[in-house]
Amino acid sequence: MDPGSIGFDSNEPQIQLYFLLGLVYAAVTPFLLPFILIFFGFAYNVYRHQIINVYNQEYESAAAFWPSVHGRITTALIISQLLLLGLLSTKGAGQSTPVLLVLPVVTFYFHKYCKNRYEPTFVKCPLQEAMKKDTLERAREPGFDL
Secondary structure, eight states: OOOOOOOHHHHHHHHHHHHHHHHHHHHHOGGGHHHHHHHHHHHHHHHHHIIIIISOOOOOOTTTTHHHHHHHHHHHHHHHHHHHHHHHHHTTOGGGHHHHTHHHHHHHHHHHHHHHHHHHHHHHOOHHHHHHHHHHHHHHOTTOOO
């Protein structure tokens, strides 16, 4: 009766692939968008229940995989924006193309900002040190609300 662990190495990239396909096909055929949203709603509830109540927690990664996930999702977002740009340029909405050229650039710079701002925390800061820093920050500035 040992359920094992959830296997993040195989399940998480699979969900990211579904997210990429959802982003791409949301622009191409908006009819699929409600089904994609329903899938992710059910997937959230099921995975949440399975992780909390069923599977054994073999390790704690301290969210070390989060920078990789953020990079993949940003890449998926840029791909979907480029496909939307191509779709709108072929559908006769050529006047919106110059405005939409800015979207992938802004998304890329947002990814770079998040990478520079948050990745050192995931790599260098264990949870105990982060808790100490938060406690000291609250003691120094009690009115500061994050």
